[in-house]
Amino acid sequence: MVTSATPIDNAAAPPAGLRTFVQRLRDGDQIAHIITLVFAATILLITSLLVYELWINSGLSRSKFGLMFFWTRVWDPVSGDFGAAPFIYGTLVTAVVSLAIAVPLGLAAAIFLAELAPRRLSDGIAFLIDLLAAVPSVIYGLLGIFIVVPLMRTVVGPALKSTLGFLPLFKGPNYGVGFLTAGIVLAIMVVPFIISVSREVLLTVPREQREAALGLGATRWEATWKVVVPWARTGIMGSVFLALARALGETMAVTMVIGNDPKIATSLFAPGYTIAAVIANEFTEATGNLYLSALIELGLVLFLMTFILNGLARLLIVATERGGGRPS
Amino acid sequence: MSDLRLTWRKSLNVVMLTLTGVAAFAVVSVLFLILGYLIWNGGKSLNWDFFTKLPKPVGETGGGMANAIVGSMKLLFLAAVIGLPVGLIAGVYLAEFGGKTFSFITRYTTDLLNGVPSIVMGIFAYSLVVLPVKHFSALAGGLALAVMVIPITVRSTEEFLRAVPNSMREGAMALGASKWRTIATVILPAASGGILTGMLLSLARVAGETAPLLFTAFSNRYWSPGWNQPIASLPVMIYTYAIAPYDDWHRQAWAAGLVLLALVLIANLGCRLVLNRRGSYRSV
Amino acid sequence: MASAAHGKNLAARLAPKVRMTEPSSTAQAQEGALRFEISALDFFYGPKQAVFGLNLRIPKNKVTALIGPSGCGKSTFLRTLNRMNETIRNTRVSGNILLDGQDILQMDVVKLRRRVGMVFQRPNPFPKSIYDNVAYGLRINGYTGRLDDLVEKSLRRAALWDEVKDYLQKSAFALSGGQQQRLCIARALAVDPEVLLLDEPCSALDPVTTAKIEELMFHLKDSCTMAIVTHNMQQAARASDYTAFMLDGKLIEHSETPKLFTTPTDARTEAYITGRFG
Numbered sequence: 067m068v069t070s071a072t073p074i075d076n077a078a079a080p081p082a083g084l085r086t087f088v089q090r091l092r093d094g095d096q097i098a099h100i101i102t103l104v105f106a107a108t109i110l111l112i113t114s115l116l117v118y119e120l121w122i123n124s125g126l127s128r129s130k131f132g133l134m135f136f137w138t139r140v141w142d143p144v145s146g147d148f149g150a151a152p153f154i155y156g157t158l159v160t161a162v163v164s165l166a167i168a169v170p171l172g173l174a175a176a177i178f179l180a181e182l183a184p185r186r187l188s189d190g191i192a193f194l195i196d197l198l199a200a201v202p203s204v205i206y207g208l209l210g211i212f213i214v215v216p217l218m219r220t221v222v223g224p225a226l227k228s229t230l231g232f233l234p235l236f237k238g239p240n241y242g243v244g245f246l247t248a249g250i251v252l253a254i255m256v257v258p259f260i261i262s263v264s265r266e267v268l269l270t271v272p273r274e275q276r277e278a279a280l281g282l283g284a285t286r287w288e289a290t291w292k293v294v295v296p297w298a299r300t301g302i303m304g305s306v307f308l309a310l311a312r313a314l315g316e317t318m319a320v321t322m323v324i325g326n327d328p329k330i331a332t333s334l335f336a337p338g339y340t341i342a343a344v345i346a347n348e349f350t351e352a353t354g355n356l357y358l359s360a361l362i363e364l365g366l367v368l369f370l371m372t373f374i375l376n377g378l379a380r381l382l383i384v385a386t387e388r389g390g391g392r393p394s
Numbered sequence: 395m396s397d398l399r400l401t402w403r404k405s406l407n408v409v410m411l412t413l414t415g416v417a418a419f420a421v422v423s424v425l426f427l428i429l430g431y432l433i434w435n436g437g438k439s440l441n442w443d444f445f446t447k448l449p450k451p452v453g454e455t456g457g458g459m460a461n462a463i464v465g466s467m468k469l470l471f472l473a474a475v476i477g478l479p480v481g482l483i484a485g486v487y488l489a490e491f492g493g494k495t496f497s498f499i500t501r502y503t504t505d506l507l508n509g510v511p512s513i514v515m516g517i518f519a520y521s522l523v524v525l526p527v528k529h530f531s532a533l534a535g536g537l538a539l540a541v542m543v544i545p546i547t548v549r550s551t552e553e554f555l556r557a558v559p560n561s562m563r564e565g566a567m568a569l570g571a572s573k574w575r576t577i578a579t580v581i582l583p584a585a586s587g588g589i590l591t592g593m594l595l596s597l598a599r600v601a602g603e604t605a606p607l608l609f610t611a612f613s614n615r616y617w618s619p620g621w622n623q624p625i626a627s628l629p630v631m632i633y634t635y636a637i638a639p640y641d642d643w644h645r646q647a648w649a650a651g652l653v654l655l656a657l658v659l660i661a662n663l664g665c666r667l668v669l670n671r672r673g674s675y676r677s678v
Numbered sequence: 679m680a681s682a683a684h685g686k687n688l689a690a691r692l693a694p695k696v697r698m699t700e701p702s703s704t705a706q707a708q709e710g711a712l713r714f715e716i717s718a719l720d721f722f723y724g725p726k727q728a729v730f731g732l733n734l735r736i737p738k739n740k741v742t743a744l745i746g747p748s749g750c751g752k753s754t755f756l757r758t759l760n761r762m763n764e765t766i767r768n769t770r771v772s773g774n775i776l777l778d779g780q781d782i783l784q785m786d787v788v789k790l791r792r793r794v795g796m797v798f799q800r801p802n803p804f805p806k807s808i809y810d811n812v813a814y815g816l817r818i819n820g821y822t823g824r825l826d827d828l829v830e831k832s833l834r835r836a837a838l839w840d841e842v843k844d845y846l847q848k849s850a851f852a853l854s855g856g857q858q859q860r861l862c863i864a865r866a867l868a869v870d871p872e873v874l875l876l877d878e879p880c881s882a883l884d885p886v887t888t889a890k891i892e893e894l895m896f897h898l899k900d901s902c903t904m905a906i907v908t909h910n911m912q913q914a915a916r917a918s919d920y921t922a923f924m925l926d927g928k929l930i931e932h933s934e935t936p937k938l939f940t941t942p943t944d945a946r947t948e949a950y951i952t953g954r955f956g
């Protein structure tokens with residue numbers, strides 16, 4: 067009763083492919099595929115549109131100032147002379163100051179959470195630090211204005227001046243606002259990111275590494291600092307880059323405590339300005355197309371800076387995860 | 395000599411390890427400091443008027459932020475209605491349908507969008523919605539927030555869809571379910587808890603954003619009917635009041651800060667507790 | 679129940695040295711209906727070939743066991759029978775697979791899977807209630823009418839009804855592992871498949887549950903053809919009518935279970951079942 071059937075070789079793709087396509091269409095699979103693809107493409111559309119709008123609307127400023135825009139220190143809406151230098155300077159300085167505080171602090175805390183704290187305590191503290199990351203920028207600004215600024219003016223500033231006042235970094239009058247204050251507030255804002263990512267990366271370091279070091283007679287600190295942390299250094303660097311990208315783009319907290327003065331100064335006590343802050347402050351007051359265009363060009367610059375940094379950061383973090391934490 | 399060196403190493407060990415503990419607790423204590431200050435300063439100024447009255451004219455004391463509270467809700471509504479569906483469906487694409495190259499590009503672009511500073515988002519919404527009509531609007535503000543909601547939602551949707559074990563997909567397909575049916579009737583329901591919490595978290599995140607609203611939704615000292623007029627929001631009010639020279643406004647800024655922080659933290663606390671019970675969730 | 683008679687059968691099968699005295703069913707298989715006829719089946723994962731020129735007949739209303747060492751291709755082969763391998767990228771199949779004379783590769787895959795159901799190695803109930811799990815296949819295939827009756831019937835066939843009849847709305851995850859697996863069997867049975875494919879269904883379960891499932895397989899035979907992949911040779915000896923031994927993607931030997939276990943014709947089969955490798 068064996069029915070004979072013509073053997074069909076299904077290794078050839080086209081007939082079967084077409085058949086399954088038609089079937090999928092009937093089942094609605096292909097439609098679902100198309101619909102979801104369209105929504106995914108929307109994201110690409112939005113991003114392209116974003117870049118396009120930034121580019122087009124900064125056209126006036128770009129054509130007028132060209133590359134000199136990056137070096138011009140003047141920001142004079144009245145005469146129509148605009149330069150990005152003070153803002154790039156301010157953005158970088160505040161970011162560097164914030165990292166100088168946040169990286170040691172964050173790394174130390176991450177080490178504690180990953181290496182020393184019992185798991186439950188570590189998870190609990192990590193949870194609280196995640197909450198810290200969720201606090202809105204404007205709240206940090208609020209606390210900055212009413213707590214950090216007076217503190218800087220009355221306590222921290224004079225203390226620094228009396229000890230390190232010989233350095234050009236700490237010369238000049240101290241009003242409470244300025245690069246240093248902004249850096250401190252930024253540091254608090256980015257430290258949760260450094261802790262969160264570094265802790266996770268440190269936790270992936272294989273136990274055998276620690277044990278090998280301890281087995282050779284190293285103290286716990288030595289094992290951690292000389293073996294575990296270097297193993298995770300790519301991921302930790304990634305977290306720093308992420309934090310940096312965040313610091314560069316921070317607007318509200320910075321603009322509330324930096325003094326909003328478009329000048330380049332060596333003293334950390336001096337008031338300054340960042341790209342994000344000037345856009346926030348002057349966008350609605352901008353009279354004339356050139357003024358607006360210059361502000362938008364600043365936005366474009368900021369976008370590019372964070373874009374590059376975020377790209378590098380993701381690369382580093384992914385490289386750590388892929389390579390199983392092996393230092394590259 | 396080796397004894398001395400050993401003592402040095404041991405003391406260094408103790409010192410450094412203690413410092414790391416100090417660092418960790420210092421950071422955590424900042425959280426409590428923030429909370430403490432806000433509760434102290436904000437709690438003093440919080441009263442019924444805050445939630446029900448409109449702002450008084452400049453210079454007069456009293457009044458409230460009722461319009462800002464409603465305004466924030468309206469903006470969040472827009473952000474949700476525009477941003478969440480896009481994020482959800484794009485996330486479904488990446489997790490279930492994506493071809494290799496297009497998925498990579500989409501994911502990369504989503505990460506890129508995620509990293510854009512919020513003030514630049516404001517410029518984007520401004521050039522798209524405010525510039526053509528030459529006035530601020532709730533719509534512009536909502537759009538800026540929606541664009542921020544999308545990348546967060548995409549990532550969490552994709553993550554939770556991927557977390558559904560393949561055996562469930564196979565189980566459904568072995569019963570004769572087509573792919574979209576499997577997704578709609580088995581996978582999405584299975585991942586729904588995580589996806590919804592991810593959405594809530596994204597909304598909590600944009601609820602506190604100020605920069606993108608500064609020149610899109612702008613602000614308003616009165617009620618803002620419809621979607622086409624400038625609208626007040628809690629974060630912008632906090633900013634405006636905090637930098638102003640009036641003590642009464644500072645008082646109200648603290649109160650508003652407390653309300654905003656309370657909402658954001660409660661939403662985050664709730665969501666993260668739910669997610670922790672389900673598994674991992676990365677905040678960055 | 680027919681436990682006494684079944685017990686006798688079990689005992690007989692558990693002692694492979696005892697020759698079966700019932701009339702050989704080989705002739706019956708050749709004349710009786712065949713559910714599946716597989717010929718010249720090749721299967722590829724990308725460039726790597728996993729199944730080589732397989733020819734097999736799976737008789738109707740009987741249990742056919744597939745045994746062999748890990749990686750011999752038995753699960754891969756089983757999954758070609760309901761085209762589940764198509765969910766994996768870069769796979770290729772060539773040859774003939776006929777279900778009641780129809781080439782399954784030409785069939786609508788959704789219809790095929792309604793006729794050929796599958797139970798997996800680890801229980802995979804949906805995160806829904808017990809009732810909704812069983813009703814799932816019915817709902818998506820558009821069954822209208824009295825779902826309640828069909829759900830009950832399936833749960834009875836899977837020997838689970840008495841344990842869950844008062845808790846149908848409870849989540850499937852509230853059940854034990856063994857119960858979940860029987861739920862998956864009920865779910866697969868709900869759409870009344872002609873064939874049930876079982877891919878090591880008891881490997882994650884304890885012996886008591888395993889015995890329960892083997893018993894329900896015995897009762898299902900009348901209405902359902904079964905093909906079961908198993909690592910457990912005692913299970914194959916106990917629960918199946920025919921056994922096929924595979925090695926390195928090829929079919930080495932296939933005959934009635936008692937015959938294969940007592941007097942295997944191929945030396946490799948003998949080596950495997952006596953535990954010399956595998």
